[in-house]
Amino acid sequence: MASFAITEAATAAPAGSRRGAPRWLIAYMYILPATLIMAAITYWPILFQVYMSFTDYGLRNLRFDAPAPNFVGLQNFIDLITNGITVIPNFSFWGMLAFNLFWTFSNVIFHVTIGILIAVVLNTPGLRFRGFYRAIFILPIVVPTLVVATVWRNMFDTDYGAINQGLAALGGLFGVTPDHFHIRWIDQIDPPIPGIPLPLSYFALLITNIWLGWPFMTIVATGALQSISKEYYEAASIDGASGVQQFFRITLPLLRPAMIPAAMYGLIVTFNLFNLIYMVSGGGPLRQTEILVTTAFRLVNEQRLYGLAAAFGIYTMIILLVLTLLTNRITKATESYV
Amino acid sequence: MTLAVPRRRRAFFRAGWGKQLMLQAVLVFISFTVLFPLVWVVSMSLDPRNISRPTELTLIPPGASLQAYQEVIERPTSNPVTLFQLAFNSFGLAMGVSLGSLGLGVLAAYAFSRFHFPARRALMIAIVAVLMVPSVAALAPLFVFLNKIQISSGDFSFNLRNSLLGVGLALTSGALPFAIWNLKGYIDTIPKELEEAASLDGASPTQTFLRIMLPLATPALAVTAFLGFLTGWTEFVMSWQFLTNPENFTLAMALWNITGQYAGNTPWSKFSAMAIIVALPVSVVYLSLQKYIVGGLTVGGVKG
Numbered sequence: 001m002a003s004f005a006i007t008e009a010a011t012a013a014p015a016g017s018r019r020g021a022p023r024w025l026i027a028y029m030y031i032l033p034a035t036l037i038m039a040a041i042t043y044w045p046i047l048f049q050v051y052m053s054f055t056d057y058g059l060r061n062l063r064f065d066a067p068a069p070n071f072v073g074l075q076n077f078i079d080l081i082t083n084g085i086t087v088i089p090n091f092s093f094w095g096m097l098a099f100n101l102f103w104t105f106s107n108v109i110f111h112v113t114i115g116i117l118i119a120v121v122l123n124t125p126g127l128r129f130r131g132f133y134r135a136i137f138i139l140p141i142v143v144p145t146l147v148v149a150t151v152w153r154n155m156f157d158t159d160y161g162a163i164n165q166g167l168a169a170l171g172g173l174f175g176v177t178p179d180h181f182h183i184r185w186i187d188q189i190d191p192p193i194p195g196i197p198l199p200l201s202y203f204a205l206l207i208t209n210i211w212l213g214w215p216f217m218t219i220v221a222t223g224a225l226q227s228i229s230k231e232y233y234e235a236a237s238i239d240g241a242s243g244v245q246q247f248f249r250i251t252l253p254l255l256r257p258a259m260i261p262a263a264m265y266g267l268i269v270t271f272n273l274f275n276l277i278y279m280v281s282g283g284g285p286l287r288q289t290e291i292l293v294t295t296a297f298r299l300v301n302e303q304r305l306y307g308l309a310a311a312f313g314i315y316t317m318i319i320l321l322v323l324t325l326l327t328n329r330i331t332k333a334t335e336s337y338v
Numbered sequence: 339m340t341l342a343v344p345r346r347r348r349a350f351f352r353a354g355w356g357k358q359l360m361l362q363a364v365l366v367f368i369s370f371t372v373l374f375p376l377v378w379v380v381s382m383s384l385d386p387r388n389i390s391r392p393t394e395l396t397l398i399p400p401g402a403s404l405q406a407y408q409e410v411i412e413r414p415t416s417n418p419v420t421l422f423q424l425a426f427n428s429f430g431l432a433m434g435v436s437l438g439s440l441g442l443g444v445l446a447a448y449a450f451s452r453f454h455f456p457a458r459r460a461l462m463i464a465i466v467a468v469l470m471v472p473s474v475a476a477l478a479p480l481f482v483f484l485n486k487i488q489i490s491s492g493d494f495s496f497n498l499r500n501s502l503l504g505v506g507l508a509l510t511s512g513a514l515p516f517a518i519w520n521l522k523g524y525i526d527t528i529p530k531e532l533e534e535a536a537s538l539d540g541a542s543p544t545q546t547f548l549r550i551m552l553p554l555a556t557p558a559l560a561v562t563a564f565l566g567f568l569t570g571w572t573e574f575v576m577s578w579q580f581l582t583n584p585e586n587f588t589l590a591m592a593l594w595n596i597t598g599q600y601a602g603n604t605p606w607s608k609f610s611a612m613a614i615i616v617a618l619p620v621s622v623v624y625l626s627l628q629k630y631i632v633g634g635l636t637v638g639g640v641k642g
Contacts, residue, residue: 026543027453031461034442034514041480041511042468049479057478062485118368121361128358129365136369139376142624144572146590147617150597151375154604162378211371272472274575279594293474300477301579309478316475324470 049310053077057307069307076311087303090287097319100291103202104271110210112263115217116255120247122218123225137215145212149279152208156185156280189285199288201281208280209273217262224258225251264327271323292316383407383610406607407615414612415595417584421615428589431506431577432570438510439566440559443517448547450518451525452533462522468515473508474575480508481579502586505576513569517562524558525551561630564623571620589616 053076055069078084085091118137122130140148155162163185168178185204192200232250241249274293277283283290283298296316299309384402411421449455450462473480484499484507498504532554536546552559574590581587587595593616596609624631 023453023543024455027449027455027458030445030449030453030547034446034465034518035461037438037442037507037511038465038468038514041507042476042514043464045476045479045483046471048483049476052479052482057482062482064486064488121364124357124361126358127361129362133365133369136372138625138628139372139621142621142628143376143617144568144620146572146574146593147613148375150593150609151379151613153597154606154609155375155378157604160606162374166374211375215372268470274472274474279597293472296474296477297575297579300481306478306482313475313478317471320470320472320475 052310055307059304076308107270108266111213111217114214116221119218119221145275149275153280156204158184187285220262228254379610385607406611410611414592419584424589432567434506435509435570436563436566439513439517440563446518447521450522473512
């Protein structure tokens with residue numbers, strides 16, 4: 001904050017400035033190019049989106065000399081949340097939102113837990129080959145998600161995928177015939193666990209995203225672990241605390257300030273993980289693993305219902321706004337912790 | 339790091355042989371799970387045989403060859419477009435997004451960090467708020483809006499929506515909030531003394547910016563430029579929705595094209611070769627920059 005005081009003093013002193021242009025004008029000139037681009041290509045379309053969402057804007061309105069779309073009031077907004085979308089079979093806004101939230105939280109819980117555990121293991125004093133493991137564990141972060149998603153999609157293929165072949169090879173060691181490993185990861189409709197309405201493709205997506213997500217959490221946790229003073233552990237071990245006690249009483253509480261913001265970031269990223277869902281499961285089977293962003297894309301790309309898509313996009317933005325405000329609140333609330 | 343640990347604690351914690359072996363076993367297993375998909379893709383890309391039916395897991399397939407790469411280079415998809423053209427488009431798009439978001443972003447970030455002006459806070463909030471909007475949520479209006487910008491005279495016709503320029507503009511605008519936020523965060527940490535000294539010596543704000551600020555911000559500039567490049571290189575949603583001429587297609591689109599609608603039809607070796615061609619260049623750069631990228635992101639995250 002001290003730095004702001006300096007700027008202010010510097011701003012105040014040469015009120016007119018030696019070179020004529022006042023400093024605020026110079027500042028605006030620096031900001032102008034970015035603002036112009038964003039005004040034209042981000043803010044204006046979002047405003048236009050509000051107008052579109054009240055119309056039945058469709059393919060026929062795209063032509064240059066096309067008539068204006070019909071004003072339909074709140075029809076799009078109402079249709080979306082009352083399952084009035086008949087063009088897409090099995091469309092359920094609330095079911096999709098529930099899945100989207102469950103998908104997000106279940107993934108981030110795995111990411112954070114696994115991330116912390118592996119960071120603690122990697123941080124064990126005297127561990128050999130530490131650098132080697134760190135180098136390998138960074139790989140899921142550096143490979144583009146697009147490529148990861150397409151690769152895992154093929155790995156989950158029923159007939160030729162690496163997962164089923166690997167399981168068959170493993171099963172062969174125990175005398176199980178390969179026929180048992182003809183698992184239809186992506187399109188089996190019956191839920192694998194009776195009573196729990198999650199299709200097998202959810203678990204395929206979960207496996208993929210765990211592979212993708214834990215290394216980031218490990219890096220964050222490693223950074224935080226290295227800043228924990230060793231004296232806490234010394235004192236605890238002198239007092240006779242076991243390793244497990246030290247983990248829960250010292251390590252976890254001191255990791256919290258670093259892990260909470262990382263988890264919040266993870267929540268937003270996972271909530272919008274388009275590539276993974278679109279490319280691995282395609283939202284299937286029967287739209288059971290569809291999330292908001294993949295549906296938004298389908299409404300434009302497949303259905304070409306631009307008005308409806310605009311309304312859907314506005315819902316998505318509102319939901320994200322609420323989610324962001326909530327996570328920011330939690331992050332802020334935990335900042336003072338420790 | 340271990341050296342700094344006092345002897346007493348080292349004696350207590352230092353992994354004995356049994357613990358060391360157990361931890362190594364766990365870490366080897368985790369490494370295996372991390373490496374498995376990557377090794378699988380490399381292995382598949384080297385497989386010259388019946389490329390539509392991989393029926394066993396082999397590390398180096400019998401008769402390994404680079405044939406799949408050759409096929410991909412000659413004719414990556416069923417569209418009449420060469421790999422060179424795809425790579426050229428992807429590279430151009432990525433460079434455009436990278437340089438565009440960097441150049442516009444660093445100007446704005448400098449002003450936000452160093453100047454006081456009316457509506458500074460409101461403008462910053464307006465820009466950062468866009469960070470949370472996924473581009474796909476505004477896809478419909480963007481499509482309609484860009485589609486309106488058409489020029490046609492005689493044989494020449496141009497539709498901004500159906501062009502790499504349009505996609506590039508949309509991506510640049512989408513990448514700007516992050517670039518501004520990230521660069522401002524870094525510039526905030528640079529001490530002002532140097533600039534003040536330069537200013538006392540009679541340097542104009544522009545001179546200070548060019549001669550003092552830009553050199554000092556090099557690490558953040560490199561990271562922002564690379565992340566912008568990555569955005570363009572791996573972008574799928576807008577290019578898939580906007581572009582219809584095969585000559586404008588990108589590598590990312592071709593990769594999804596090769597994957598096909600049904601995995602049963604995938605030409606597996608070609609797909610794998612393509613996946614490696616798309617991933618390798620950016621992955622290598624990411625790997626060399628990862629310290630700065632992940633460090634910067636986590637610091638930024640904590641700062642909020």
